[in-house]
Amino acid sequence: MATKEEILAGLAKAVIDGDVDTAKKWAQAAIDSNIDAFEALTKGCQQGMKVMGDRYSAGEAYIPEIMLSADAMYTTMDMLRPHLKAKAVAPGTIVMGVIEGDVHDIGKNIVKMMLEASSVNVVDLGRDVPIAAFVDKVKEVNANAIGMSSLMTTCMFKMKDVVDMLVEQGLKPKVKVMVGGAPISEEFAKSVGADGYAPDAAEAVKVFEKLMRGA
Amino acid sequence: MFGVGISSGGSFTDAVIMDLKDWRVIAKAKSPTTYQDFSLGIISSLDKVLLASQIPADQVGLVSLATTLATNAIIEGRGGRIGLILIGIKHLELVGLKPETARDLPVHSVASIVGGHGPDGIEAAPLDVGGVREAVKHMLGEVDGFAVSGLFSVRNPEHELTVKRMIAQTCSKPVVCGHELAGSLGIYERTVTAVLNARIIPIIERLMKEVKGALAQRGISAPLMLVRGDGALMNEAVALERAIETIQSGPAASVIGGKFLASKDDVVVMDIGSTTTIISTVKAGTVKTDESGATISGWKTRVRAVDADALGNGGDSRIWIDDAGRLKVGPRRVMPLAFASIDFPTLKEKIAKSGSWEFINASKAMRKVDGSELINRFIGTVSRLEPITLDGLKNELSDVPVVDHLFKTLDEAGFIARIGLTPTDLMHIKGLFPLGDIEAARMGAELLAKTLGITAEELFDRVWKIMVHKITLRLTELQNSGGASYSNSADQSAVIGVLESVVSGALGDLKISCTLNSPIVGIGAPAHLFIPQVAKELNTEAIIPPNHEVGAAIGALIGNVASTSEFLIKKEMATSNFVVFPGRHVFTELEPAVEFTLKMGKEVSFAQAKRAGAAEIEFRVERKDKVVPNLGFMWSEIKVTATGRPSLEGREK
Amino acid sequence: MVTSLERIVAALTMQEADRVPAGPLVCGAARRVYGITYDKAARNPELWARSLIQSQKMIGHDGFLLLVDLSVECAAWGQSVDYPIESTPITKALKGDPLIKTTEDYEKLEYVDARKANRMKDVIKIAEIVAKEKGKELGVMGFVYGPAGTLSMMRGLDKMSIDLKRNPSAVKKALKVINDVLLDYTVAQMEAGVHAIVLDVLFASKFIWSRSVYDEFEGQFCTKIADEVRKHNCVVILHNCGQATYFDTMIKWYKPTGISIHYLPDGVTSLQDLKEKWGKQTAILGLMDCPKTLYMGTEEDVIREAKAQIEALAPGGGFLLCSGCEFPPNASLLNARAMVEACKMFPYKKS
Structure with missing residues (x-):
């Protein structure tokens, strides 16, 4: 069984790598280990996406990589969404x-x-x-x-x-x-x-x- | 030729008669404002001023009236039943028509019709003519007038005009379109304006009829003008179409009167009335107006009106002691003891007996209320012709379990008339305002002073200080917010806090002073009692001109007739054409578009001003171009105003 | 008297003629001299060619660019195209109707005859008219959207970018077919009489693809088109209006005579830096800012910007003052003329 930190890091890395299959595995692991879905989203995949956004702005990642990461992020979001306990407080x-x-x-x-x-x-x-x-x-x-x-x-x-x-x-x-x-x-x-x-x-x-x- | 200017304020209706050649004041007069029927007070003051001046009726060439009637009617929710036809509005809650907005528009029935235009003045959907016909058919027998409001009608009024034509073909009831009263975006505000206007047309109509009748009886055939909220005048024909524009006409008349009497182009005008103190600013000869539209009784309209700040501190403010034992003045208005004692001759006896200086009585509106047995009994107790103290009321109704609640509810609804100690009473004691019963005033003042453990003289000083302090602080805030911009509200309250410390001298040994750059003109009867001290606090000059007590009546008379039409020229980037709104007139070059706009603007505003009773018409063009660096011309807002003196030719018969 | 054509040739070959050639890339904007709507002009080669010729008479620029829009090439395979009345035609792939709907569809692309293809044949016709009438004194430049760009107009750049990571072989198969057809299309334009081919290689930009992805998914195919152009003794010019473009990559694959750009290339910090780093290896066309100066600016703004570019890039030849991208179709034509005026106002300094 992976620790919470490993799962969050795994999610972030899968998003960064644009690896949908691995992202799915980590999302399932998060669900199985009862990790708060909101935390998994914000501290896991969204962290990964932020890294990619920064890399794109810096000219270190390109459109194909961004698209792959987005694909992975959306896949995990779809999996985690039903497990959100309370509606996340969106800033707007x-x-x-x-x-x-x-x-x-x-x-x-x-x-x-x-x-x-x-x-x-x-x-x-x-x-x-x-x-x-x-x-x-x-x-x-x-x-x-x-x-x-x-x-x-x-x-x-x-x-x-x-x-x-x-x-x-x-x-x-x-x-x-x-x-x-x-x-x-x-x-x-x-x-x-x-x-x-x-x-x-x-x-x-x-x-x-x-x-x-x-x- | 002579002109009569009349201004109905919160307590008094002032009248002045002036020589139209040199604006000399020939005579002035005051009568109580008669809320149940404004025309009575107006006619009474008219008679008084005519008598005092000895001017024969045929020498009166102009009568001009500033009245709060429209404002009062709106606040009290009076007016005709209106059928509202909305065009092209998908989200009815945007015009206040859904329960969740808590405030429904005051309309009898609403029809929402498919149609309307887009921001480019192009039809968003064809007008559902069948739907209009059906709606009008249903409303016809039930309403006194119609309001029509369509999406983007200020860019293209075609649909509103079609509906108006269709209604006019079926009946002669008034029809008010949103675009006729407002030239700027904001469907909600335009709808509110059209609805309120349609509602108060019958009320203004009745007033005009009564005043006209009284004038005719006295042999006066001069045109009757009404003052608008921006201080301009309009004759009866136009006032009947644009009744709503008379809101704020009182403050407008007083700032124009103040500016005139002070003969200055940069002044702050303060009108200390019985109910409120009104503060407005004149810069470079121009009265500051609220271009986005006046708010009345919580309704945001698109009526251009003078930007006047009303501070709930006037001669009739309640002087009272709060729960912590502190002396307070206002904002509630009460009937001064000095005047109440004249209406209720037993009042002094009651003061002596009860040891109280505050009494309640039923308002006229309450006397008409017919409710449950309980309420009727309550009303019966309050409505006796004699004032009663609150404790006395509670004693009499001790078997009514909810008396406190009932009182509070009726009080908040404005059904309770209060009598109490006011600055007006203190002025009576000082011999500054000798119209009422000085003895009643003195009795009240002494009782309150005793409760605080001070003398009546000390009370006078402390009340004065509070009044001057409040007026000064508000003026300082206003001047400050006029120039400063805050990055957040915390900054703003901090600045206000500092200003408060400055004004109250609460900074210990540290002395900061504020200087107002323009002089303060005092208007209204008690102006000379406050303004010099306020001006001193702000290191500026106080001007208390002769005739200041009838400044608003003078302002009502000296205004010009004016009519403004608004246009927008927009560059459409996909085609590089210049399109003139309202109406979508397309040009390939800017200059011909501007020429066309000015020509049309002059024609339209000339015709409107002439219709409103103007002579010797001149034009003023305001043009605001949006030209952005690197972007070039984007659009131009053009306003054409036609202005002229009121024509002295006789009214249409 | 120097003709426009001689002026262009001189500049491209690093020589100074009388002045810098002016090339506001007036394409879609030209229709306006006859008051023709965009949708009509884009589908009528005769009208388009006449508009180009007439607008040149009014503006006085030195050469023509035969770009109609970027959805010409994709239409050859049957990609549907939308023709707005007053805007540039645009592939419906970007409006929810892509020809390539799934990754399997890549493999279904087949060879088509460019000379007969819908839209391509119109551009070939335009080339014939313009080259015949004006080719002796003015520069006539054909235009081809590179294979990756063309494919993106049938799939969408976002989807295509994912596909090339997940299904590279399918994407490459399609690119190979497209490149073959584009090669024919290029040859047909040259046979119609154009002097140069402008090859649009937009994806060689740091904000779209990495260098290695570019090599793999466009460079290795499209290089053939450049070779073919040289074989016909025509001039290879590249166009790339993206940000931070890869000059090294583009030169490696296409050995262009000139590169037309809107923004400074990757690793270049100023116009002076551009001249120093790349000015000897390729002529530079550009870099008049389309939205900010040509569209929104005044004639004075145009002249000010042109002056700065001429001063930095023109000395010794190798610079053509062009709009960084197509001259904005709805911009004032006076701004195009201001570019020509600027070239006349600031001639080469006699050394």
């Missing part, structure tokens, strides 16, 4: 998507993984998301924030329309808006009325946390 819920007309979602997916690795509740609308869908989903899941990305100059201005939708429906001060994507700058973010801008995935997590703290 964010509705994310790539803005209408744009389908470049790799960046958005990486941000999503990093947020989930920080226990943020992410509702992913995918890519080419119509502007009204963001607000509808925010209402439906009672989200605290919207995260939008765009890689195309032809689409990025639709972010302003989403913000207008929030303002029109009286959701703006309550629901925070963060944006990102290659053509997006801090100035652009401000000008469309976004509350936060992040140049990369690691920063996005910090920005989200800051917005949720209301600072």
Whole structure:
């Protein structure tokens, strides 16, 4: 029987290695040894994902490795989720998507993984998301924030329309808006009325946390 | 030609008659405000001022009125039954229509119709015309008026206008659209504004009718103007469509009057009224307004109104002793003993007998309540024509187990009228305000002073200090929050704490002083009693101009007629077109779009101002461009305001 | 009088002609000179070619790039493509309808005839028109999206990245088929008369693939295309608008005459550093910032940025002032003209 420390380290390593089979084994071991599922997630696989996020930012890991790790992380999350005793206290819920007309979602997916690795509740609308869908989903899941990305100059201005939708429906001060994507700058973010801008995935997590703290 | 300005405040309705050529005050008068029927107080003050001035009726060219009637009606929940038609709103709770929001809109019935527009002014879904027809059919017999509010109607009002046309074809009841009263985003606020407006139209209509009738009887055919919350004037025709814009007209009239009387472009105006002290700021000749819209009785509207801070400290604030034995002033308002003694001639006897200086009586609203046997008995006891002390009430109802609870409930609901010691009483004792019964005031003051173990003179000094301190602190906070931005609320409370220490001199040997850069103008009858001390605390000048006691009535008369229309020019990046909203007028270049907007803006606001009774119209254009470094032009917000003196031509007959 | 073509050849061969050649890569933006919507232009080779020619007359740049969009190549195998009215056409693989739905589908890709293939044949037609009309005085550059890029447009980069770790042989099989077709496509463009082939090798970037993955999944196949271009006496130019690109890897496989970039390559810290480290091994095309300067900036911003790049990279030849990626299709065309103006304002300094 492996110790708790070994299991947590095993989970983290399996995620880092993007090894789905090993990750499954460690997740099962965690369940069998009655390790708190929340701890297994946060101190096990999410730690692994954080390592990968840092490596990607530093140019030490690439998209294939990130995708494999994400695959392993999601597999273990699916296994551990039913064993969560109480609902984990998420720092917030964010509705994310790539803005209408744009389908470049790799960046958005990486941000999503990093947020989930920080226990943020992410509702992913995918890519080419119509502007009204963001607000509808925010209402439906009672989200605290919207995260939008765009890689195309032809689409990025639709972010302003989403913000207008929030303002029109009286959701703006309550629901925070963060944006990102290659053509997006801090100035652009401000000008469309976004509350936060992040140049990369690691920063996005910090920005989200800051917005949720209301600072 | 002469003009009459009237302002109905919390206790008094002031009237002033001025020469329209040189703005000389010819005469002034005061009458009690008559809440059950505002027109009585208005007409009474009008008669008084006409009499005092000896000006013949045909020499009156203008009558202008600032009234809290709309505000009161909203606070009391009065108004017509309204059918609300919402367009394109998927989430009804966003407009306050779900039980979980606790506050439902004051509407009789609601229909939610498919339709509405997107932020780009493009139709989100076609208007469900059949649904509108059906809804109107059902509402028609049950409502007094309609409110129509559609998603993004400020970008494209087409659907609201279609619904309005459809209703107009079936009946002549008033129909108010959200976009007509507000130019900015916020479906909730626009809906609230439209609903409240539709509700109070009949109330304002009745007032105008009564005042007009009284004017006609006296041979006055001058136009009747109402003051808006931003201080501008509008004639009856427009006031009947935009009744809601009269909210906050009292504070607006007093700040405009204060600015006028002080002849200064940078001042802080303080109007010390009987109920509250109102503080507002004038910078570079412009009255500060709350662009996001005034909040009334908890309802956030989109009505542009003067940014006035109401501090619950006026002449009628309750002077009382808290559980810890500390002397307090306000924020509750009570009827001063000096005045109550005139209404209830046995009051002095009761003070002497009970040894109490506080009494209760039923409000007029309570007299109309018809409830259970228990409540009726309670009401019967309270409603006798004589005031009673709280202990006396409890004694009489000692067999009623829930008397405390009942009292509390009715008191919170505003059904209990209270009588007690106030700064107004102390002013009577000092001989500063000799209108009421000085003896009753003195009896109350001495009893309270005795309870604290001090003399009446000491009480006077301590109450004064508290009042000056409160007003000064609030003013300091306001000035501070106007300029500072805090990274969090803890910082803000820390700063306020320091300010409090400065104002109260609680820093021991350390002396920090605050200096207000603008002078303070005092408006309202007791202004001269407080403002000089407040100004001294803040190292600035106090201006107590002649006629300060009728400053609001003067402000009601000297305002201009104005109408503002708002536009947005947005660059649409996918096409590089410039689109003018409302309405989606597409241009390929910016300059023609701006030209078009200015032309349309001038046409629209000219027509509206003229309709509201303006003459010699001038335009003011405010243009705010969003140009971001490296991004270039993004959008432009353009406001065109048409302003003119009220036309003195006779009212339409 | 130096022609545009001579100017380009000089710059690519590390010589100084009269001035730096200007290459705002006006592709999708060109349609706007005739007011044609994107969806129409992208499906009508005649209109596209006419738009390119007309826009060059207005802007005055030195060469054409025959890129329509990155979903031309994948369409040859039947990948469905979406044509928005006013935006770049885009493979539906990224909208939930990939041609390759499972790993088995990789092995189902078969050889197709590039000259007859849907969309590729349109680009070949565009090449014919433009080369025939303008090829004598202006540079005409064909365009081919590399095999890995093309495959990602039928599968999605995220899925493909997992597949190449778990099922490398299937992915390689598909890449081999794709590369063969792209080779034909390249030859067809050269036969139509283009002077150069711009090969888009986007994945040679630190933020996408590692060097070794790149070698294994694109380099080893695509190198053949570069060899073929040289055989036809045409010029190999690489395009990579990714961040931190691998110049070493790209030069190893393709021996390009020029590399067109948007961002500084991996390990390079400044324009001066770029010139010093790589300026002798390859000509450099770029690096006008598309979103920030060409799209959002003013003409003054364009000239300011162009000046800095010309000063750092042009001396001694080997630099073409190009947009770092396609000129933004919705940006002001005056910014493209400002690039040309900048090249005229800051000629080579006579030494």
